[in-house]
Amino acid sequence: MQHAKFRRSNRERSETMRAELITAARRLFTRGSYAETSTPDIAQAAGVTRGALYHHFADKQALLLAVIEAEAEAVAAEIETETPPDMPVIRQLSEGAATYLRAMAVPGRTRLLLLDGPAVLGRTVMDDIDSRHAARTLREGLAQAMDEGAISALPLDALTSLLSATFDRAALAIEGGDVASDYAEVLDRIIAGLLQPPR
Known part of the structure; x- marks a missing residue:
């Protein structure tokens, strides 16, 4: 039971981080442009590390x-x-x-x-x-x-x-x-x- 709860908690955290990255990317893509936006910009706007970003998305195009x-x-x-x-x-x-x-x-x-x-x-x-x-x-x-x-x-x-x-x-x-x-x-x-x- 504890193991299942831990797995669910990890999945929820992962889904939350993914959603935050998508929200941050959308904001930056529409504020400036896709070409002008970098993955470090997106990571910073989402409040995560670049490593965390690349854990969820292969690159800016995937975002x-x-x-x-x-x-x-x-x-x-x-x-x-x-x-x-x-x-x-x-x-x-x-x-x-x-x-x-x-x-x-x-x-x-x-x-x-x-x-x-x-x-x-x-x-x-x-x-x-x-x-x-x-x-x-x-x-x-x-x-x-x-x-x-x-x-x-x-x-x-x-x-x-x-x-x-x-x-x-x-x-x-x-x-x-x-x-x-x-x-x-x-x-x-x-x-x-x-x-x-x-x-």
């Missing part, structure tokens, strides 16, 4: 990957909270798009997920992360809408990819100072354009 995974997970969680299963499927798609734009407005998030992530980790890695988070929620919503006959039957992967890219471009434009409501309105019209005409 960026962990930060981005956490950000992508947060976006997907927010979309899922705002689009419960009992909501009509077309409204789910519309609310999901609006929620995505709100979630991406969290300071630093657009830069991490749409600029630094692809530049440092590469498109393949970022596509894999997206396929498990925001793009997954979009794909599931589109699949359900097609199954219910609410929208036209189209190649699902291509539709998900193109709509996802449209949402990302909107997030970047809003980050750059464009009017968020303009993009929300256009995205609503795009989704409405997918509606299956009544037979």
